[in-house]
Amino acid sequence: MEQAIVVEALVKRYGSLAAVDGISFAVPSGTIFGLLGRNGAGKTTTLECCIGLGKPTAGSIRVLGLDPTRSAGLAALRPRIGVQLQATSLPEKANAGEVLELYAAYYGIAPRGAEMAERVGLDGKLDRQIAQMSGGEQQRLALALALQHDPDVLFLDEPSAGMDAFGRRIMWAEVERLREAGKTIVLTTHYIEEAERLCDRICVLQRGRIVADAPPADLVAQYGGDATVSIAADRFAPDTALQALGAWTQTEQCWKLATHGEPGLALAAIVTHANAIGAKVDSLDMHRPTLEDAFVALTGETLLESAQ
Amino acid sequence: MIALRMFLVQTKMNFVWYFQRDGELIFWTLAMPVFFLVLFSFAFSSGPNSGSSGFLVPGIIGAQVLSSGFWGVGVMLATFREKHLLRRVYLTPMPPWVFFASLVAYRMTLLAAQAVILIAVGGLVFHVHVIGRPWEILAVLLLGTATFVSLGTIVGALARTTESANNIASVLTVPLAFLSDAYIPIDRFPHAVSSALRLLPSTQFIDTFRDVSIYGAPLSHYGAWLGMLALWTIAGTVISARTFRWL
Numbered sequence: 001m002e003q004a005i006v007v008e009a010l011v012k013r014y015g016s017l018a019a020v021d022g023i024s025f026a027v028p029s030g031t032i033f034g035l036l037g038r039n040g041a042g043k044t045t046t047l048e049c050c051i052g053l054g055k056p057t058a059g060s061i062r063v064l065g066l067d068p069t070r071s072a073g074l075a076a077l078r079p080r081i082g083v084q085l086q087a088t089s090l091p092e093k094a095n096a097g098e099v100l101e102l103y104a105a106y107y108g109i110a111p112r113g114a115e116m117a118e119r120v121g122l123d124g125k126l127d128r129q130i131a132q133m134s135g136g137e138q139q140r141l142a143l144a145l146a147l148q149h150d151p152d153v154l155f156l157d158e159p160s161a162g163m164d165a166f167g168r169r170i171m172w173a174e175v176e177r178l179r180e181a182g183k184t185i186v187l188t189t190h191y192i193e194e195a196e197r198l199c200d201r202i203c204v205l206q207r208g209r210i211v212a213d214a215p216p217a218d219l220v221a222q223y224g225g226d227a228t229v230s231i232a233a234d235r236f237a238p239d240t241a242l243q244a245l246g247a248w249t250q251t252e253q254c255w256k257l258a259t260h261g262e263p264g265l266a267l268a269a270i271v272t273h274a275n276a277i278g279a280k281v282d283s284l285d286m287h288r289p290t291l292e293d294a295f296v297a298l299t300g301e302t303l304l305e306s307a308q
Numbered sequence: 309m310i311a312l313r314m315f316l317v318q319t320k321m322n323f324v325w326y327f328q329r330d331g332e333l334i335f336w337t338l339a340m341p342v343f344f345l346v347l348f349s350f351a352f353s354s355g356p357n358s359g360s361s362g363f364l365v366p367g368i369i370g371a372q373v374l375s376s377g378f379w380g381v382g383v384m385l386a387t388f389r390e391k392h393l394l395r396r397v398y399l400t401p402m403p404p405w406v407f408f409a410s411l412v413a414y415r416m417t418l419l420a421a422q423a424v425i426l427i428a429v430g431g432l433v434f435h436v437h438v439i440g441r442p443w444e445i446l447a448v449l450l451l452g453t454a455t456f457v458s459l460g461t462i463v464g465a466l467a468r469t470t471e472s473a474n475n476i477a478s479v480l481t482v483p484l485a486f487l488s489d490a491y492i493p494i495d496r497f498p499h500a501v502s503s504a505l506r507l508l509p510s511t512q513f514i515d516t517f518r519d520v521s522i523y524g525a526p527l528s529h530y531g532a533w534l535g536m537l538a539l540w541t542i543a544g545t546v547i548s549a550r551t552f553r554w555l
Contacts, residue, residue, distance in 0.1 A: 052399075053395060053398070078399065078400060078401040079401045081399075085392075085396060085399075089391050090393070090396070091321075091325045091393065093324075093326070093329040094324075098321055098324065102317050102321050105310075105313050105317040106314060106400040107400065107401060108314075108401075
């Protein structure tokens, strides 16, 4: 598959601090690539280097075969990329329709204000001034500005930050629509569910370095650890068939099975066995490994927010 | 064609966003200069017909040109950078010259409006007669605007924050207005001082503008000063282009 973005040995230092410390990745055309990590992991710095907002200390970047760190490459790239920035603002007294009209002029296309407003859930709000829009509405307008000229590659920096559940649903639906349309998307996020739901591939960053780079399901399978089934029941003890499913541990009344296999099947077998021996079940619990488990295992950190 | 449309839409938005919807700015731009004219006319003279208003009308317009460059453009650019507006615009295919040309167009139109209002009030209230040729007056006004917008852009390029841009603009605009023949005649200073002050681009612009508009002097007499203003404009543009930071 053709690579839309290739980053090699990227380093970005601010003084003695290496915000990005030698990272390499490639994003195939038509896929969604997520940079996942805590604040300060280097996600935004990486993304900004890809769009010419930061000059790398070392390393090389190619976006659609062009070098965004050189002015000629950046000039050729600008019409073909769409960007939603985290640290951006629009003129307070502008209204949404005017901003879309101005950006249409920048890209030499016909304004698509009404259409874009509908796509990002701002229908009927084109005459609302920026200062009167909520943070989430401003974010959705920023998304519309990134999309209006139908770019090949999109860079979305924390696209759902500050959005409510409604805004997030709209943004997710829009990203999924863009995937259908064959666009390449790079997004940064610290929302586990957002990364898991949207990304074909997730690059986990920690202190400027890549700690893993794989499809979400692979990350979970590889680093998420075992699935567990716990049962608290009177007179319960696993028989040999159940012991073969994985490793059992017992704490007081509670037995816990850690298994590589499908926990649903193990759960069914455990319940059947409990009934057969007449054990009185107090509680049953099952946990599948999640991307969050994988993230914790990879980074030793937990401070990611949930998207709910 | 694409660049022309960009320029026109950007200029229109500059008006709507930064002028039409900003009541405070409308007041400062259109009412304050008239207030200055009235105040200074009575403060510096014995009556409406003493001739000081004829001095003040072009002087105040000239001072507005200075503040338009240093405050209007310099501080505005620093604010745009601080509020992260510039970095968003930097990501679009808009050529930088379109952005600056639209700022100049916006400022020139405001200044032309201010000039018309001041000349009208000066004529109606203080019997100031503008006898110069309109196109010559306009040409000097446009050249002066270009000069001080380009110098103001340097302020916007060098200032790290809105606050520092504000300070630089005050330090430049306020003394220059008093030392450049705008509000008070510099002939009142010792000859050596006034001669030195006539080397300032602000003095050369304001004196040329006054002589051409109020006294009807032919533009051709001011070739050397106009040339100097053109050189300042070129220097300001080159320095701005080399030092301006979008990020």
